[in-house]
Amino acid sequence: MGCFPCSGKSSKNLNKKHNDIPKDRIASTTSDKVKLNLAADVKKEASLKEGSKDGGSDHIAAHTFTFRELAAATKNFRADCLLGEGGFGRVYKGRLESTNQVVAIKQLDRNGLQGNREFLVEVLMLSLLHHPNLVNLIGYCADGEQRLLVYEYMRLGSLEDHLHDLPPDRKGLDWNTRMKIAAGAAKGLEYLHDKANPPVIYRDLKCSNILLGKDYHPKLSDFGLAKLGPVGDNTHVSTRVMGTYGYCAPEYAMTGQLTLRSDVYSFGVVLLEIITGRRAIENSRGAGEHNLVAWARPLFTDRRKFSLMADPLLQGQYPVRGLYQVLAVAAMCVQEEPTMRPLIADVVTALSYLASQKYNPETQPVQNSRSGSSTPRSRREQ
């Protein structure tokens, strides 16, 4: 799910105490100042279904579960069923007794009304929006105080799990898989921006919210922060600033004006993470390297430095031309000036092409990641 003001995250830290305030979450107001109007929110979000351009579901398809059913599915939320934990609560793997289906169940922390609002937005958004690159909401539970969301189980976890802090015995993602994930995630975003009516601004695009299914098929998850986009002649919606440090577009962080281009910026950051294997914010790195975009910007201007940006875990196994092209896309997405960023539809076109150009390290040159020079496979093996 998305994020609360001043609450959140680290899916990896399973031992994290509840209610820890994460440093990477941002919000311009504290939850107690936030005026909520749940009825209006639901009405507003529900109006989506009337305007859905793609003729998608015109009824809320999600199933309602009792708390008992979900407790049974997760063996009473047993620790060994825990998949991860984010800003909203814990995610468990479970099996529904009625259908035998394996699912992921997110149990929301009881954080009061704000949590309920995000819960409603998530249920409504996911009930009304359907695309192969958006995670499926199977159902939800709103028994008494309990708020749970039931999703399709994504067997390969999140993109974050495959890019960062890999155990030494695990191989990094190969080039082709990275391009496939980038293109698929862009298609999910394109659906939200261009096919949904009114458009949906996702607002929380980041690696932990890109989930991976069979064969690394990517799906966007967590719509609790999504906003119905500008309608009519408006170019932006004004909102309090929420999101995650490192992914948030500069103009949105400064003015609270949210546009579709803010999502394109976040997408650019994700794309940079996919290429470089670096985190959006990494304070353990040296001076000038904490912020991925700030580190990358000067390198974008010098082609000879592009090879320094390739993830060392690729071990030089990438196409030089493909690397240049994908870096060019990332550079355009993270431009300071929002109007200079491409539309997500153009990003989809570029990345779909790049994903279709399969790289084969057996037959194509492998790069020497330090110098940028290439070595044919046959020579390397001698």
Ligand SMILES: Nc1ncnc2c1ncn2[C@@H]1O[C@H](COP(=O)(O)OP(=O)(O)OP(=O)(O)O)[C@@H](O)[C@H]1O
């Ligand atoms: N549908 C799913 N299938 C499989 N694993 C999932 C699913 N949803 C979430 N997870 C796992 O649970 C972890 C926590 O997810 P969650 O969305 O709660 O937090 P997050 O994305 O890390 O942070 P945030 O709260 O900021 O979105 C994910 O990183 C992922 O590993």
Ligand SMILES: [Mg+2]
């Ligand atoms: Mg998430």
